[in-house]
Amino acid sequence: MSSFLTILIIGISLSMDAFSLALIYGMQGMSKRNKILLSLIVGIYHFIMPLIGLTFGTILDNINLMSIDIIASLILIYIGIDLIISNSKKEDRLEINKLGFIIFGLSVSIDSLTVGIGLKALTDNYLISSITFSLSSLIFTYTGLLLGNIIGSKVGKYSKLTGGIILICIAIIMFIR
Numbered sequence: 001m002s003s004f005l006t007i008l009i010i011g012i013s014l015s016m017d018a019f020s021l022a023l024i025y026g027m028q029g030m031s032k033r034n035k036i037l038l039s040l041i042v043g044i045y046h047f048i049m050p051l052i053g054l055t056f057g058t059i060l061d062n063i064n065l066m067s068i069d070i071i072a073s074l075i076l077i078y079i080g081i082d083l084i085i086s087n088s089k090k091e092d093r094l095e096i097n098k099l100g101f102i103i104f105g106l107s108v109s110i111d112s113l114t115v116g117i118g119l120k121a122l123t124d125n126y127l128i129s130s131i132t133f134s135l136s137s138l139i140f141t142y143t144g145l146l147l148g149n150i151i152g153s154k155v156g157k158y159s160k161l162t163g164g165i166i167l168i169c170i171a172i173i174m175f176i177r
Contacts, residue, residue, distance in 0.1 A: 003123050004132075010115060010122075011046075011132045015140035018042050018108040022141045024166055025104070026148020035145040038101050043138030045109035047130045053116020054126055077171040078103075081164065109137070 025038070112133055123129055 003125075004128070006122060007129045007132050008136070011129075011136035012140075014046060014109075014112050014115060014133055015137040017111065018046075018137050019140040019144040021104065021108055022144025023148040023151065026145035026150075027152030029149060029152055030145060034101075035142060038104065038145065039138045039142040041101050041105040042108060042141040043134045045105040046112050046137035047134035049109045049112035050116035050119055050130050050133055051126065053113040054119050055116075077168055081168070108141075112137075 022038070022042075026035075030038070115133075119126060119129060
């Protein structure tokens with residue numbers, strides 16, 4: 001039971017990135033269908049990435065072409081700049097296309113890849129671990145989108161600008177740590 005509690009706590013901590021970014025995206029207003037789709041994509045990534053990390057983590061770690069934090073930071077900066085630019089447009093909602101969903105899912109699940117590298121040290125039940133990571137990230141993403149929608153209705157037209165600035169700040173923090 002202690003091992004599962006550890007895995008659950010890791011799953012929740014892995015879900016915090018998705019939750020915080022989902023708050024920002026939720027402020028833009030999304031359809032229920034897109035909220036579910038984005039949450040599923042994030043959940044699927046959080047299922048697959050630890051398994052990839054488990055299988056190929058040592059190889060990726062030895063290559064060291066570019067830090068995973070740098071890649072995630074660049075993705076977040078791109079999304080943040082896109083939010084800021086879209087704030088100046090006269091659209092009511094930020095329309096995120098399916099490619100944006102895939103990039104979002106990748107950017108918040110990269111840390112699951114690194115967790116997969118050390119997963120052997122925690123447990124030998126990799127499937128249950130990946131399912132736990134997946135479900136927690138799916139739930140946290142959907143909750144973030146719902147709460148963001150409520151916040152966005154109160155913040156109004158400045159939500160894209162605010163969200164973009166927050167994303168860029170998160171990216172900078174990830175880059176320098």
